[in-house]
Amino acid sequence: MNALREKARELLATKTVQVVIGYAPGSGGAARALFVREAAQAGELVFDETCLQNLAAYLMKPEVRRLGRAALVARPATLRTILQLAAENQLAESSLLALVPGADGVLSLSTFSAIEAHVAAQDNDLSAAEKSELEKFAAMGLDERREFWQEQFSRCLKCYACRAACPLCYCTRCTVECNQPQWIPVPAHDLGNLEWNVMRAMHLAGRCTNCGDCSRACPVGIPLYLLNQKLCSDVLSSFNQRSGMAARADHSLSTFKPDDPEDFIR
Amino acid sequence: MKTGFYPGCSMKGSAREYSESLLAVARELNRELPEVPDWNCCGATAAHNLDPDLALALPARILAAAEKDGMDEVLVPCAACYSRLKVTRHELLEDEQLRQRISGLVEADYRGSTEVLNILEWLSRVPELEKHVKKPFQRKVACYYGCLLVRPAGIVKFDRPEDPQTMDLLMRKLGAEPIDWAFKTECCGAGFSVSRTDLVAKLSGHILEDAVSRGAEAVIVACPMCHLNLDMRRPNIEKRAGKKISIPVIYITQALGLAMGLPAKKLGLQRHKVAVKISAANAAAKDI
Amino acid sequence: MPDFQPKIVAFVCNWCTYAGADLTGTSRMKYSPQVSIIRFPCTGRIDFMLLLKAFASGADGIIVSGCHPNDCHYSSGNFHARRRWIIFRGLLDFLGIDVRRVQFSWVSAAEGAKWAQLVNETSERIRELGPFAGYQRLRGLGVG
């Protein structure tokens, strides 16, 4: 933690960056995002297991971008997100550096290739628990799955907290906001909620870096991560691709291989 | 994988040696071949000319019994029986209404899970068959397939209908040298064995003469009917040709048994009309 | 339900399946009239959202068909479509939506008979599955 504060202080003092986006203690024992713009404020930074938010979401916010070059305290998913955003032409390499707190100090990654190398060395698979939850789902009957999701989606308020929290939902016009034609019903009724959630999952397929912020953001507790992890795992098993591994990625859903595997097309 | 065995009438009668040699070989290969329970006549060769329903009902009952017994496949060594079972399976699976009607007739439901295998298919699936060969069958042989193993091509979907290779490949594994000849699937006279022995003598005679002229030392068969015509009708053939034709006709299972070093008696070689001369000391000697 | 006549929408590409269905017509082969075709330039154009719209509008079944792999008029639109369907179909299944209601297929301009067969078999399957009541119920407000 001290190393992180020291590094932040140094980066700000030397004007290497104009802001350090990190974590500070928040309400209810949780951590929250902190924007440190003065070296003196760096002492407020913390990093522990409560620091869960994917701060890369702020890189897409105009008010934050305006602050200047940012150093971002990054968890593994944050790094993948940075690469994915870069692959989607949303980030300039010069606009940020990533700070990765570790057991022995803070790693400062200032280029995409450094981030790529770091990410490549991590285990980017779904965890065993995540996999087994998906397997449990796959083992359920069709009706059981339908009932589960119907109940979940019936609670959806369409508050779009999932979208707002998601760093990859940076579109300035979301499909749900397209009304000529009206693709997704705006009302938070059963159909509107189903289509909204299917659409969001599909639009994140091959892009989601599995940070889990959508589920954490959901005020009514819909386990949205399940949808994203399902698609992450399908993309990996079908196309052998993972999102967020490279700043110049092969997008898995807008590329193809002539022998992509399927057994359902007649 | 459970493989059943459908003997049919000839394996219990005129072609006992085929059955004896098959079972001897199977034992040696450690393969169990339980008989299809309560099996009946396959309907060959008359039924399909007389009563189309009966022609399907008889094999359907056999297949249903095998399926009910949990057999994944049934080995049908007799080529005629094989043809009837294979054709019936095809017809029933092509036409659901027909399948239901025939199932009703025989009061047994064949759903199509049990496959039908001929002897060559069965032997081809034995992995590393050549490792079982103790006394290589170092002979020039004429592989004679007859008509029913490969036809109708669209239904049996087995090997090249006009120039099949499976038996040739098997015999090569046993150490033999199959001759290149054009009579592999020529007609032996088949069912005319009884009514028109003159025709059989002519057709089977052509086959034997060509095999001999190309240096074959034995004709290898996989069909009791072919064997009957080529072996038992030899006197008629020789009479028509006006010469002695002494080439033996042996079942592929017998050839395999010999190569595996099994005694001739166990393989029923003594039952042939045309003597199969065996040198007990060395199967590789000139006399078989 | 013996009288149930399913509503089936076919999303097809202009170059292969639309032409294949034309050939079915010129060959006077018969098929079930419950299927109607909507023409697209390419399967690559077919947004998954349209499938949702079709179900939401009361379709009991959907056919999506285009050129065989390697035969796309635009060289690769169908490959992109295939990837999309691999993922989309998995998602539908995950959400408990019966994927037997969506038939994906490749029908070339020469496969008039295949088109007729595809339509008939799909209609038959959808007829067996019955109306897509579970989805159509969603069209109500479902809240408050």
Next chain:
Amino acid sequence: METEKRSIQREALAKLIEQWCREGKRVLAPRKSGDKVDFDRVTSLSEVSFDHVQTVQSPKSAVFPRVEELFSFRSADGQVEVRDRELDILPETVVFGLRPCDAAAFAALEAIFNWDAPDRLFTARRARTTLVAVACSRADEYCFCTSVGGGPGAVAGSDILLTDLGQGEFLAEIASAKGREMLQAADSLFGPALDADKESRLAKPAAVFAADAVAAVLAGLFADTAFWEEQSRRCVGCGACAYVCPTCACFDIQDEGGASGKRLRCWDSCGFGLFTLHTSGHNPRPLQSQRWRQRLMHKFSYMPERQGVLGCVGCGRCSRGCPVDMNILEHLRAIAEARP
């Protein structure tokens, strides 16, 4: 009206709920599901949660559902036929177990919906809704009712307020004509007033700021862009705060269907970027800082000025529901301390 004090035992309360259900009333009450407690339809007391601090959502959907059909329409032969909602089929509703702050929030909703032209549907629903609140025995760090004129045992807004006195006994304060009607319909279930110290049973959330002081500061803070940017930097612009808020009443109108269909009223939030987007492409509030400012201004400056009520009851839901921990109490404290 004088507040009448009575008592009720837990068993009687259970019978009361069953009686409401028998009468065909829709009973909405806090109910635990997973790790969240939220309002849901219940049919027995055993389903009702008492030990939570606050539900995720407010009870406003009883009178302002998240999607509401306003009318249906059908066009045929060039004519358009419009059918209004039938009001008499709206359900008689009892909201049970809401907190005093929630009960107070209905006054803010009434002020908005009846500001100029009375809203038919809202008014009809409100008239059919009875509020049976339960006083707070616990508060958490997000609660601040006492700073906005309320309190954990405040009666205002409730038709009946229950206070748990322990040992399965509740103090029942009947505070309105509706409450009295409810009492009369089940008088035998209620016992006599008890001599109990209600205050000792209540939570004690501290008063942190004075609402009128906040309003006074806000009036001069509108143009302080730097202040609002600093305050809102963490905000990601979702609608969670507005949707869980008991007083937020913004909505969007949507038509569904083609030649025949429905016109729907759906919740909306001033936090969304497109909330103020004009057809021209111009957006008067393009930045999140401006939208955050709007949210606070509306509740603490515009509403007191226009409707004479605060747009906040201190329930703390927006802070609890915020995905990025925008704790409104901190922001209000900062405003109170700001010197423009």
Next chain:
Amino acid sequence: MARIGVFICHCGENISATVDVKQVAAAAARIPGVAHSVEYKYMCSDPGQQLVKDAIREKGLTGVVVAACSPRMHEPTFRRACAETGLNPFLCEMANIREHCSWVHEKGDATTEKAIDIVRTLVAKVKKNKALQPIQVPVTKVALVIGGGIAGIQASLDIANAGHRVILVEREPSIGGHMSQLSETFPTLDCSQCILTPRMVEVAQHPNITLYSYAELESLDGFIGNFKARIRRKARSLDETLCTGCGLCTQKCPTRKIPGEFDAGLGLRPAIYVPFPQAVPNKPVIDREHCTYYRTGKCRLCEKICPTQAIRFDQLDEIVEVEVGAVVVATGFDIKHGDFFPEYGYGKYPDVIDGLQFERLASASGPTLGEIRRPSDGKVPETVVFVACAGSRDPAKGIEYCSKICCMYTAKHAMLYRHKVHGGKPYVFYMDIRAGGKMYEEFVRRAMEEDGVQYVRGRISRVFERDGKLVVKGADTLLGARPMEIEADLVVLATAAVAQPGAEELAQKLHVSYDAHRFFSEAHPKLRPVETNTAGIFLAGACQAPKDIPESVAQASGAAAKVAALFSRSELVREPLIAVVDRQPPPVYSSCVGCFLCQSACPYQAIEKEEIRGRDGQLIKTVARVNPGLCQGCGTCVAFCRTKSIDIQGFSHEQVHAEVLALLNRGERDA
């Protein structure tokens, strides 16, 4: 408010026999926005089109739906009719109630209901149609001809003589194709090379023709008028500019026993070789697989003796990039080889040969200098059996179709044999004789009647060797299915004509479709036989289906005429059915967020990055832009766009969305 006209065609009785057209017209009239709805016997006829035009003028229609046949048939017809009245042609749509309805369903209510559904769907679409303006694109007036057989030669010469540049690409070292291998040609029996070689020379000398022999198409991108072709010029191991074609190298090459391709394997050639003496270009090529130098690193004899030092052992393949406006595909055919008829002994017995090999035996330039001698021992065969339909018309073992040329060339072969071997006995086993063509039937008659060729109607079951003879077993089905056995010296199989081995791959490079037998598909079997479904790519010769020489030449000239017509204007008008990216006034500029997922999806590299800058030059955002020249309108990008910022004209979001809703909402038909 939309004012849509609906025009329902009876198509004689093709539609009205199963669809109640009056009911359809009445139902259409009730659809909101439909101002006019009529039915008529033949809408595509002049009076029918006049109905449409009059209604547009009189009723002030804003859109037209013609419910008739497939849009692939008459969409251009009706769009043109609309345009004549001043209505933008893209405001006209076809509702296909014939191919997709009346022809495929029985007469009945369900069929009429479906026709109404289709009409309602297209009305909903056309209400969302927008007036579109055609796109003008420049035309590069250079043609690429792929394949230098007789079809490619003819097409090249015709286009070149029309005054346009031609790039002719031939895979083999010389042009000439199969025709150069033939001895004589039916039905005139004139010498194939005598009529072909002057054309080959003309190609070589034509100022408008650039010939790339020993070259193959690597890739083709772009679109009609604007293709970019990459051509791989395979290394000849020779500097063609220095080589004079003296032939010294080919005479001295020590590696000489390579079965020659030109002689269909019957003759031998050296490792450095010219395929045949009249080759164009007359420049050798080194066969690196067999050349001693490439195999062992030693020899280089040719290099030493070459008087102009033209040999280049280290030459690499060269990629040439050319811009062309049209492509003629003339890659020809192949004959079926291999063991698909093992019982005929083809490939097993040297004296069982195919038709092309017989051509070489009969050719004066062939390995036997035109004497018919059998390959095994050089003996003049006394009995020759010709087998027509070896693989053709045989769905069980060969191919279903008729190879078309075999009846004629088999008759020719038998005749040539009789002319060269006077006492010889030729037999022809055939299924049917198909001799449709000018002087063709007469030619076959001549073989039977004047040259004594014995025609046996029947198939042969097998061929086997016995005592140095080929025993042909067959049956004469005209004489009571009598089994026949002929002891022949030579058996000639007229093996099936099939597509070139690389046809599938080439089709994929060209984005043209091909049939189940890998022959390239024409755009319409009757009315557009030389076009493909890809605009600007034309077919000539046997790459489309088996053809004889006159047919190949005719089609080649047809393709050349199409190219010349295309090149007659310097600009081409393209349908504007392309993708466009949303643009709005400031401050939005575009709803595109610039993720460029569309860019990786586009098969045509048509999506570019556009930087939107403010007046001060400050970058505001980077968004996608579609190059209208490159976009082909597949719409793949559209389906990937999360912000729905790319849309495709003619199949827009609004159009297809409206179609889906209208199709499924029968209830609203009367509303």
